[in-house]
Amino acid sequence: MSKYDVKDIGGYEWIYSEKVQEHFYNPKNVMTDDLKEKDFDAVGEVGSPACGDLMKIWIKVDPKTKKITDLRWKTFGCASAIASTSVLSEMAIGKTINQAYKITPLQITKKLGGLPKRKIHCSVLGDQALRAAIDNYNKKILSAA
Amino acid sequence: MTKDFVYFDHAATTPTDKRVLKKMLPYFDADFANPSSLYLPALKAKKAVDGSRAQIAKFLNCKPSEIIFTAGGTESDNLAVLGTARSLKLKGERVKGHIITTQIEHPAVLNACRQLKKENFDVTYLPVDRDGIVKLDGLKKALRKDTVLVSIMYANNEIGTIQPIAEISKILAKRKILFHSDACQAAGYLPMDAKKLGVDLLTINGSKIYGPKGIGVLYIKKGVEIEPITFGGGQENGLRSGTENVPAIVGLAAAISLLRGKGKGESEKKLRDYIIQELLKIPNSKLNGHRTKRLPNNINISFEGVEGESLVLYLDKEKIYTSTGSACSSTSLDPSHVIMAITNDAERAHSSLRVTLGRSTTKKDADKLISATKKYVKKLREMSAVK
Structure with a gap:
């Protein structure tokens, strides 16, 4: 696919980059049936199926270092939604929750080698789902204290 | 050549049939002349256009003079909707003017109707039932004294549902309301007798029936008043100015001739x-x-x-x-x-x-x-x- 340099009439990227395709066809860190949701410390969700995108992110956090030791996700959405959540999972694992909280859609898009313009605002929601999961984690810690 | 892919998007467009392509090719080079010119090669091109028109007229069971060639389905739909509505307004008979169409039309009709809304027409978008079929009762209820045009597609491009065109035309025949139908998706599969369908205007195009892209037909029943949407040299009875796309016209007729048969x-x-x-x-x-x-x-x-x-x-x-x-x-x-x-x-x-x-x-x-x-x-x- 990438051998065609396809742009829309405004000169913007139309097709998905190789990096997007890699993450879309072979998504990383998907939540699977053999993993138990209760083994995770927190969960965050954003979007709605009616809008065409729904993302859910589960995180495991080291209580001492506050580092994200595992992140799993599920997404209903188009190729860029799936790819952006997949790449986000790789970006977030190993970061502290404070560092991960600051990940922006722009950073995700850059990591993907760009996205078609029409896709950017609607499909990169993973950072919001991650922040929702971190908020959920902090709330749990607070209420446990 | 064995194909290495499986194409399941024929409603988007069909490949041009090789027999069609073969008929078109001479009109790109050997017989390239402009049909409006007077010398011999031009007459040959004109003859090709006339012959194609006659062939398509036969397919639609209408007169050749009731057919004009356009650049495709979108243009035919635009001309049908805008051209008839504006013509009636120009006559000043019905000051407001009301158009009825459906919620499931192709954007070529929907957006033409939106344009008419800007030109101060009223537009009703009829709902369909859960199966995707227009409710005739709903149509009857939507009719107004100032309704000038109804545009309802023959078959839908996304879900393929077939509308009861002949029944709709019976309802409208009693009144002085024009009836247009977009038959781009239907043309390859359904009966296309314009008289039996009872329509005043009918759109078909080449790219859905194994003909070339960039060519469409608008059937306009004799007596229907319509204003052009393009202006120029007055080709196609003044309704579609611009040099005729001779190879595509020949290709469309050839594609249609291949549709016949049981x-x-x-x-x-x-x-x-x-x-x-x-x-x-x-x-x-x-x-x-x-x-x-x-x-x-x-x-x-x-x-x-x-x-x-x-x-x-x-x-x-x-x-x-x-x-x-x-x-x-x-x-x-x-x-x-x-x-x-x-x-x-x-x-x-x-x-x-x-x-x-x-x-x-x-x-x-x-x-x-x-x-x-x-x-x-x-x-x-x-x-x-x-x-």
Whole structure:
């Protein structure tokens, strides 16, 4: 696919980059049936199926270092939604929750080698789902204290 | 040459039939002349245009003078809707002017109607039932004293549902209301006798019936008053200025001549029913549009929890080419207005897969599609956040 340099009439990227395709066809860190949701410390969700995108992110956090030791996700959405959540999972694992909280859609898009313009605002929601999961984690810690 | 891909997007466009292409080729070089000129080669080009017009007239059971050539389905639809409405307004008979169309029309009609709204016409967008068929009662109720035009498609491009055109024209015949129908998708499969259909205007185009792209026809019944939307040298009876696209006109006529014959669409219909039966075995899948009152080549199914663009792209990787009503694959980022009209369910629209068969589709192609769809629906559901 990438051998065609396809742009829309405004000169913007139309097709998905190789990096997007890699993450879309072979998504990383998907939540699977053999993993138990209760083994995770927190969960965050954003979007709605009616809008065409729904993302859910589960995180495991080291209580001492506050580092994200595992992140799993599920997404209903188009190729860029799936790819952006997949790449986000790789970006977030190993970061502290404070560092991960600051990940922006722009950073995700850059990591993907760009996205078609029409896709950017609607499909990169993973950072919001991650922040929702971190908020959920902090709330749990607070209420446990 | 063996094909290494499976094409299931014939409603988007069909390949040009090789026999059609062969008939077109001389008009690009040897017989390139402008049909409006006076020397011998020009007359040859004119003869080709006239012969094509006569052939298409026969197909539509109308007079050659009732046919004009345009640049395609969109232009024919635009001319029909804008041209008739504006003409009636120019006459000043009916000051406001009311247009009726449906919620499931092609954008070529819908957006022409939106333009008329800006020109101070009233427009009613008729709802359809859950099967995607226009309710005749609803049409009767929507009619007004100042209704000037009704535009209802013959068969829908997304879900293939067939509208009762002849019954609608009977309702309208009693009044002085023009009736236009977009028959681009229908032309390859359904009866196309303009008189029996009872329409005043009818759109067909080349790119859906194994003819070339960039060519359309508008049938305009004798006596119908219509204003042009393009202005220039006055070709096509003043209704479509611009040098005739001779190769495409010849190609369209050739494509139409290949449509004749019995058993039109029988093989597609068999495969359609087989694919529908198999794909509906996937849990939580729903057919969009009426089960039988649909084109022989159209399948449209929603798989719950599976976003359409993702499924289309997974199939694309296997060289199986399909389409979807999901917003994610459209430039507008809105989900299919057609599936919204029949279900009012955005998730279902986002989860739809359209498969449109063609003459060359085989059982082997169908099986390839079925097994790949099953595989990827399962895969996408495993990573889907929708339960």
